[in-house]
Amino acid sequence: MIVNEYVPGQGIFPHVDDVSSFEDGIVSLSLGSAICMDLIKKPEAREGLLKRRSVIAFHGKARYEWRHGIRARKEDRGVKRGTRVSLTFRKMRLPEPEKQKLAEESK
């Protein structure tokens, strides 16, 4: 789990979360200010409002083919941003020996 804090004017560059480090299925909980998130798969681009206390999940094509990012600006849709904190949950991709060890331990 990673915690990000965005003060007004801060964002995050559009990206796909590291494919070699994380499995499919990423969930992000928004706390504090609402914010707009860009979803981009050229030539398409969409913008979604992440309301406070909402959850966004990326799975399959949304996780691997679309980039997500937040523009570095101080307001969205005419509404001033406050501080936003996000909690992003990702499942680490484990090397095969580690996976086998965990599987044996859970028997």
Ligand SMILES: O=C(O)CCC(=O)C(=O)O
């Ligand atoms: O703040 C968010 O909801 C997304 C965070 C994110 O994309 C990241 O940490 O890679």
